[in-house]
Amino acid sequence: MAGLEVHHSGHQQFEPMSTSCKADEIFSTPSYSHLADREFLVTEESTNHNGSTELLRKGFMEYGCQHYRRRCRIRAPCCNEIFDCRHCHNEAMNNINVDQKLRHDIPRHEVNQVICSLCGTEQKVQQVCVNCGVCMGEYFCESCKLFDDDTSKKQYHCDGCGICRIGGRDNFFHCHKCRCCYSMLLKNSHPCVEGAMHHDCPVCCEYLFETRQDVIVLPCGHTIHKNCLKEMREHHQYACPICSKSVCDMSKVWEKYDREIAATPMPEAYLNKKVWILCNDCGKTSNVQFHVLAQKCPNCKSYNTRLTRG
Numbered sequence: 131m132a133g134l135e136v137h138h139s140g141h142q143q144f145e146p147m148s149t150s151c152k153a154d155e156i157f158s159t160p161s162y163s164h165l166a167d168r169e170f171l172v173t174e175e176s177t178n179h180n181g182s183t184e185l186l187r188k189g190f191m192e193y194g195c196q197h198y199r200r201r202c203r204i205r206a207p208c209c210n211e212i213f214d215c216r217h218c219h220n221e222a223m224n225n226i227n228v229d230q231k232l233r234h235d236i237p238r239h240e241v242n243q244v245i246c247s248l249c250g251t252e253q254k255v256q257q258v259c260v261n262c263g264v265c266m267g268e269y270f271c272e273s274c275k276l277f278d279d280d281t282s283k284k285q286y287h288c289d290g291c292g293i294c295r296i297g298g299r300d301n302f303f304h305c306h307k308c309r310c311c312y313s314m315l316l317k318n319s320h321p322c323v324e325g326a327m328h329h330d331c332p333v334c335c336e337y338l339f340e341t342r343q344d345v346i347v348l349p350c351g352h353t354i355h356k357n358c359l360k361e362m363r364e365h366h367q368y369a370c371p372i373c374s375k376s377v378c379d380m381s382k383v384w385e386k387y388d389r390e391i392a393a394t395p396m397p398e399a400y401l402n403k404k405v406w407i408l409c410n411d412c413g414k415t416s417n418v419q420f421h422v423l424a425q426k427c428p429n430c431k432s433y434n435t436r437l438t439r440g
Contacts, residue, residue, distance in 0.1 A: 308326040
């Protein structure tokens with residue numbers, strides 16, 4: 131069974147090592163249609179004023195940071211400092227040079243002041259600057275306090291996740307048990323695990339729901355950073371760190387085990403030794419012949435087993 135890959139890069143993205151879902155980091159409540167109406171109103175209003183369309187798009191894609199193209203900055207309610215975006219704040223305030231007692235993340239929903247990048251006017255969170263009339267973000271989510279000029283991401287808001295995601299609403303569905311969005315290609319086949327994304331990566335311990343790194347959903351349904359899984363494989367670790375099930379098709383490896391065991395007979399004292407094993411892949415308990423290399427599950431033929439008693 132293929133794994134499920136989830137990409138996070140200021141956005142979150144989920145896909146089956148085969149298929150994917152991208153999601154933007156932003157938390158928000160307005161619906162996508164609500165946002166579309168808002169954008170339409172801005173466009174309609176611009177046609178009623180000479181040159182207003184040009185004014186709204188002034189500075190388009192010219193401002194922002196490595197995380198977003200936007201024409202405003204935010205004032206952090208937690209420390210009253212100004213940053214380009216919440217990621218810039220979190221990176222700066224959690225830097226190793228900052229006193230550990232002072233490190234913190236921004237409470238994103240509490241942001242209520244933004245500063246226009248073109249005229250420098252500080253104001254309440256809104257899409258159009260009250261002073262110079264420029265649109266501070268082609269994509270705007272009032273609840274998420276999200277501004278982004280790069281609409282090629284196809285941002286949309288997921289009520290179930292409580293965040294805005296990227297990739298287009300029609301391409302993804304929200305799984306209420308997993309509590310996250312997956313590709314429509316996986317709607318009837320993905321491994322369903324309660325709150326699959328709402329826990330820390332089992333390798334690096336970063337909270338996966340808010341991560342900006344790519345994430346893999348394993349065949350067992352558990353999630354892990356793509357890079358962390360890659361490092362595991364480089365160290366010849368092929369089992370889920372949470373449930374120990376195999377993370378990929380291991381049949382070729384099991385065939386090699388068969389050959390090695392056949393070529394390595396046990397001493398006479400161990401020829402009739404039996405042990406109880408638990409198979410990590412199928413969950414069956416069996417009484418099998420002991421071998422120093424590994425014990426094979428008679429049910430699923432996997433060597434991903436553990437001794438339970440001698």
